[in-house]
Amino acid sequence: MSNIIVYSGPMKCGKTQEILNEYKRQLISGKKVKMFKPKIDNRTIGLVQANSGIDIPAVEINRIQELENYNADVYCIDEFQLLKGSVETIQKMADQGKKFFIAGLNLTSEKKPFGKMSDILCIADEIHILKSICDNCKSEEGVYSYYKGGKDTDIVIGSKGYLSLCRDCYEELTHNDKLKKINCI
Ligand SMILES: [Zn+2]
Known part of the structure; x- marks a missing residue:
């Protein structure tokens, strides 16, 4: 049985949509389900919003x-x-x-x-890289x-200002600066 299922990948790969789908599926199956998000993500306070526009109320936590x-x-x-702390809590609760x-x-x-993504990927039962x-x-x-x-390694809020790129285009952008002009969403 898989108790820790992780959806990962770059911006705009649909990973939030995947957990929203699961949220609904689990509710239908009669489970008590809660949605969480880091406090720092201020796109939509207290809501998790997929790009498709569906909103789910979320509890905001730091750790x-x-x-x-x-x-x-x-x-x-x-x-x-964006969460701080140790994934041991999740491992214990999953156990x-x-x-x-x-x-x-x-x-x-x-x-x-x-x-903590590397930590959670190590203890996951199921990993989906999108x-x-x-x-x-x-x-x-x-x-x-x-x-x-420019550089922004710590905080990602929404997808504004971000591009999702393949390996070749990332190389072009960072080393050769030959990318076509892109309109960022
Ligand atoms: Zn490309």
Whole structure:
């Protein structure tokens, strides 16, 4: 049985949508489900919003340990890369039968592991790495998030100013500066 399921990948790959779908599925199956997000994500206070526009009320937390304060069967967590603390809490709760659906960016815009994502990927039972459509060449191979405003390794809020790029286009942008002009959303 999988108790820790992680959806990861670059910006705009649909990972939030995946946990929203699970949120609804688990509710239908009669489970007590709660949605969580980091306090720092101020796109929509208290809501998790997929790009498709569906809103789900979310509890805002700073640290992973705070999950223990909330009683549920299923815990859905968005933007996991921005949470502080230790994933041991999730491992312990999963061992006790709690189920987790987690979405988060695997890499910063400088292609480094993002926050606690490497830790959660190590203890996950199931990992789904999703790809996006490359904002430059429109291939389905988008694997990197690139911040147009320069370095931004710590905070990602929404997708404004970010591009999702394939490996080739990321290389072009960072080393050769030959990208076509892109209108960022
Ligand atoms: Zn590309």
